[in-house]
Amino acid sequence: MTHSAHTPASAALPDSSLEELDDRSRRALTERIAVTALGRGTYEVVGQSEDAYLVDLPAGRCTCPDYRFRDERCKHVRRVAIEITAGRVPAPDQIAVGCERCGETLFADRTAPEPYLCPSHDLSVGDAVYDRETGQRLLVVGLSDRRADEVSISTIRGTVADHYSNREYDADDPVVSVVYPDSFELTNHGPVPGSLTVYSFPRSRLSTEPLSD
Template sequence: MTHSVHTSASTARHTLPDDGLTGRAGRARREPMAVRALRDDTYLVDTEHDSYVVDLDGRSCTCPDYRLRGARCKHLRRVAMEVNEGLVPPPGKRDGVCAVCGESVFVPVDRGSYLCPAHSPERGEFVRDRETRSLLLVTRVTSERADERETEDGTVVADYGSNAEYGGHEPVIEAVYVGRAVTENGRMNVAGLRRYSFPASRLARVPAALRPNLAVVGV
């Protein structure tokens, strides 16, 4: 399976749309700057004159305006703006790509395989197995890769023949077969059912209009 890779926002200096703000907030938007997230949860802000390091959580900056005046400088404001507008990852996240479609996505700084919102089903959501057409219910979306996760019998998920067409780099999704659940009085109880592991793209999300109208317990 081939995946496209989308690059994150350009690291070249740029401005943000002018929204009429004045003072430091206005300069933060109108002046060309490049913001880059660093591995220690700080941000490098490159301006036309110099570069500074911003600690968003600590509300500090290495620029003279902050060091000498204690001001919430334009660099701090610019980083907050770019985080709020989804241009750079927030603290605790890094640039990544969805393991299924390759779309840019902010992911936890720890290693693992992740999905964008479009390809990450919710716990308790109905999905369909592309191979068997069976209906399943998601019990957990993990960050473990299919070529690393072992099942109960010691077989790696990606090594199953039925998973050959799906990416080994994809995160594993755990799910139960709906047909094996006990259904009574409009409630489906999946407690105690065996959890099976699948590469993410093997499970297709079921449109809301086609999902069973059942309350689910025991997920």
């Protein structure tokens, strides 16, 4: 299943540090431009004037007059690169597909095996994951569609997203509940009740691969 992925022409772009950019980059950022991935590294770029140009990103080529006659890296090529960096269109080696469970569009490597699953649905209870902050191994015990900024942590006055160790991660990430299996303690009296505390993490803090450092 392939979805067309494009950014709405009205997509808001942050205007921070625009002053440091040259004219051409500034225009690439601020003009209302819609970018649609056509596959194989080709993108259609429609600007405010409604003119549509084709960008071949791997080759760095564009069909606009700026590129063809002045041989300059035009604003369309720049804008495609910006949209890819922002995660709004797939990179040349990616395809836009729908999550098998919720249908949300995601960008998967062209060679990635199915099923395609979005970050909310690519984990299962019982999976081992790794904390990107500490490298520790965790066990998934709960999955949720609730966002990190909606779920409170009882030990702080705030949400999962507010916790100092989660500031680098997106506040709208789904929350994943985990335990530290290595903290489990068994005594002659049985398991220590508090040794398997459940913690909540933003999804993007968890890696499915062990972290190499």
